[in-house]
Structure formats: structure tokens, C-alpha cells
Amino acid sequence: MSNNNLIASADPIKFAYWVPNVSGGLVISKIEQRTRWDFEYNRKLAQIAEQSGFDYALTQTRFTAGYGADYQHESVAFSHALLAATERLHVIAAILPGPWHPAVLAKQIATIDHLTAGRIAVNIVSGWFRAEFTAIGEPWLEHDERYRRSEEFIRALRGIWTEDNFTFKGDFYRFHDYSLKPKPLQRPAPEIFQGGSSRAARDMASRVSDWYFTNGNTLAGIKAQIDDIRGKARANGHSVRIGVNAFIIARDSEDEAQAVLAEIIEKADPEAVKAFGHEVTQAGKASPEGEGNWAKSTFDDLIQYNDGFKTNLIGTPEQIAERIVALKSVGVDLVLSGFLHFQEEVEYFGRLVLPLVRALEARSPAPVSTL
Structure with a gap:
């Protein structure tokens, strides 16, 4: 390990799942997916996930149809409903700066935090789907400008939650002597997640975010990102935890x-996959380095929205548990998981995979700092 990295957290690795609050499941394929986007299905799924040992659920945000997601439930309201149906699960609501203003979101989340004993978090999504911005009359900013706006959004959000008489003068948001009461129960504030793989995304995480989600990748690719982000975060006097996307296919045999x-x-839908690939490639090319989350994704990778196949959590419970602990060894703190048939596969994962992960963690040597 380099001197820029901490070897594995002493804490148990955490698990989150993608909430299917949009239609179409988690793969752009015509394979059967026994997953539904309605609330009753999701209510039961949240309860199964909680009982199975999952720590978080992440709701998705979409404002318009595309790539199989023809129907979408709004993320903040849906998150609140899932929290009301559970007791311990934390729910992360995905937020798009632009459609949301930080003052409105700060008040929404503070209220939900009080109603649910401090179990709400947010995921700030800078935006990759140009059509959903233009469809609702929101300006589509250049790549790095979207991240500048997101960083201001996070700074404003955290300031509103932690300060009285908050004043902020940015290029996108301005506040003068603003006090939110009541503030959230969580101290210092609800957790703030973000995603992205571009230079702008990683640099933003190293300055302001509590958690950074990265797309699925090889172990070496994930380690390189983590070393980069955490090295910059320390230089900024900041710390950030890392979540990685994975599409999990756990079965009794590897075959x-x-x-x-x-x-x-x-059974992939070629037209939809190619259209999705074109959209995200264009969004990434707009970054100064000409890359984004999906810069090196193949057609097969793009079938799963966030490169979940690349993480290779595909096999027997034993194989998957070993690979999860390997992810932890390079600095991953959380696995953000998708499944084909959510209810039954989340239960299977909790019953057969997660206990093996905990057993392997217990046998692993204590983490060592190389700082």
C-alpha cells in the first residue's frame, strides 16, 4: 500500500441496496426481473433488507422517462415512506441540484429526520441525463460547472443544518442571515453522499462529501481511485468514506x-443500451479530461447502469464474501448492491453471504495505518 492510503477500516463493511422506485429494474435487458417499482413491493423489500442486515437503501431520482425507466416515484417522498415502514434502516434520497434548492431540501430533510429518529441521508447527483433537465426547463450546465454547483449546494446544505444566521455568497446560491429551526436530529448533520468518477467529482468528494460512490470496477481500479481521493482529502483536512457499486448474482454454484x-x-435491449451509452459518453466527454463514470465501459458493462458487473460479485456465497473482504482491504467502506429479483435475492444475500463476510472480517488482521 502507498503512504497515501489507510488499509481497511476497523468497522464492518456496510451494505446498501438500490431502491427500485423507478420501473425497469437494474439491468437494460429483457430477462425476467421479479422486481417491481410500486410502493407495496418496496415496503416489503425495505423490511426484508433491514432484517437481512443491510444498513442503507438508496432511492433513485429521475424526472423523465428513458432507458426502461418509464415510471418514477419521487425520491424524497419515497424515502420518507420507506423510513416509516422500517425501524433501523437508513435511507438515502437522491437529489438533483437545479430542480431542488438547498433551502427547500434542508427543510424537507430536517423534518424527515425528526419524524424518523435520524435515519435520513442525501445523495447529491450532479446530473448525466441532459434530456431530463431540458424537459423541465432547467439549464444544462457544462460538466465541471455541474460539479461546482453541487459543491455549493453541499456547502449551503451543511451550513443551513449546522449554523444559525447562515450567510453564503456563491455563484449559484446565496443566503443572508438564514436560520433553520428545528435543525436535524443527526449531529453534526445528516450524511451527504455523492457519486462520479471524473476529476471534478473526485476533487469535490475530497473537499466536502461524507461519502463517495464510485461505479463498479476492478480491485486495482477501485484502489487507485480511493488512494487518489483520500490523499487529496487529507491534504484538505477532510475525510471521506467510499462506496462501490456492484450487481450481485449469488447462486448455489458458480456455473x-x-x-x-x-x-x-x-437478452439485452441493444437500442436502449446504445442510447444510454451515447448519453453518458457525451456527458463524460464534456469534462476537461474527456472522461466520466462510463469512459471505459463496454456494451456489456452498460447493460447494468453503474458498471455493476465489473465489481465481479458473481458466484457462490463463498466467492462473493471473499471478494467483498478484498474490496474492504483496499479501502471500500460500503457495497451498493443491485439484484435481478430484489426481494428473494436480498434475503438470500443476508442469509448466506453476509454471515460469511462477518466471519472473514473477524479473522482478518487488525487494520494498520501506513500514514
Whole structure:
């Protein structure tokens, strides 16, 4: 390990799942997905996830149809409903700066925080889907400008939650002597997540975010990102935890798991996958380095929105548990998981995979700082 990295957290690795509050499931494929986007399905799923040992659920935000997501429930209201149906699960509401103003969101989240005993968090999404901005009359900013706006959004949000008489003078948001009461129960504030793989995204995480979500990747690719982000965060006097996206296919045999992956790819919707690839490639090319989250994604990778196949949590419970602990060893704090058939596969994961992860963690040597 380099001197820029901390080897593995002493804390148990955490688990989150993508909430299917939009239609179409988590793969752009015509394979059967016994997953529904309605509230009753999601209410039961949240309860199963909580009982199965998951720590977080992440709701998705979409304002318009595209790539199989023809129907979408709004993320903040849906998050609140899932929190009301559970007791321990934390729910992360995805937020788009532009449609939301930080003052409105700060008040929404503070109220939900009081109503749910401090279990709400937010994921600030800078935006990759130009059509959903233009469809609702929101300006589509250049790549790095979107991240500048997101950083101001986070600074404003945290300031409102932690300060009285908050004053902020930015290029996108301005506050003068503003006090929010009551403030959230969580101290110092509800957790703030963000995603992205571009230079602007990583630099923003190293300055202001509590958590950074990265797309699925190889172990070496994930480690390189973590070393980069955490090295910069320390230089900024900041710390950030890391979550990685993974599409999990856990089956009793490796052959069975690989057969499911092959069927997903075989039944992919080529037009929808290519359209999604074009959209995200254009968004990434707008960054100064000409790359974004999906810069090195193949057609097969793009079938799962966030490169979840690349993380390779596909196989038997034993294989997947070993790979999760390997992710932890390079600095991953959380696995953000997607599944084909959410209810039954979340239960299977909690019953057969998660206990193996905890057993392997207990046998691993104590983490060592190389600082």
C-alpha cells in the first residue's frame, strides 16, 4: 500500500441496496426481473433488507422517462415512506441540484429526520441525463460547472443544518442571515453522499462529501481511485468514506451464477443500451479530461447502469464474501448492491453471504495505518 492510503477500516463493511422506485429494474435487458417499482413491493423489500442486515437503501431520482425507466416515484417522498415502514434502516434520497434548492431540501430533510429518529441521508447527483433537465426547463450546465454547483449546494446544505444566521455568497446560491429551526436530529448533520468518477467529482468528494460512490470496477481500479481521493482529502483536512457499486448474482454454484449473467447479456435491449451509452459518453466527454463514470465501459458493462458487473460479485456465497473482504482491504467502506429479483435475492444475500463476510472480517488482521 502507498503512504497515501489507510488499509481497511476497523468497522464492518456496510451494505446498501438500490431502491427500485423507478420501473425497469437494474439491468437494460429483457430477462425476467421479479422486481417491481410500486410502493407495496418496496415496503416489503425495505423490511426484508433491514432484517437481512443491510444498513442503507438508496432511492433513485429521475424526472423523465428513458432507458426502461418509464415510471418514477419521487425520491424524497419515497424515502420518507420507506423510513416509516422500517425501524433501523437508513435511507438515502437522491437529489438533483437545479430542480431542488438547498433551502427547500434542508427543510424537507430536517423534518424527515425528526419524524424518523435520524435515519435520513442525501445523495447529491450532479446530473448525466441532459434530456431530463431540458424537459423541465432547467439549464444544462457544462460538466465541471455541474460539479461546482453541487459543491455549493453541499456547502449551503451543511451550513443551513449546522449554523444559525447562515450567510453564503456563491455563484449559484446565496443566503443572508438564514436560520433553520428545528435543525436535524443527526449531529453534526445528516450524511451527504455523492457519486462520479471524473476529476471534478473526485476533487469535490475530497473537499466536502461524507461519502463517495464510485461505479463498479476492478480491485486495482477501485484502489487507485480511493488512494487518489483520500490523499487529496487529507491534504484538505477532510475525510471521506467510499462506496462501490456492484450487481450481485449469488447462486448455489458458480456455473448457475455465470449462466444468469450470460442470459442478462444475451437478452439485452441493444437500442436502449446504445442510447444510454451515447448519453453518458457525451456527458463524460464534456469534462476537461474527456472522461466520466462510463469512459471505459463496454456494451456489456452498460447493460447494468453503474458498471455493476465489473465489481465481479458473481458466484457462490463463498466467492462473493471473499471478494467483498478484498474490496474492504483496499479501502471500500460500503457495497451498493443491485439484484435481478430484489426481494428473494436480498434475503438470500443476508442469509448466506453476509454471515460469511462477518466471519472473514473477524479473522482478518487488525487494520494498520501506513500514514
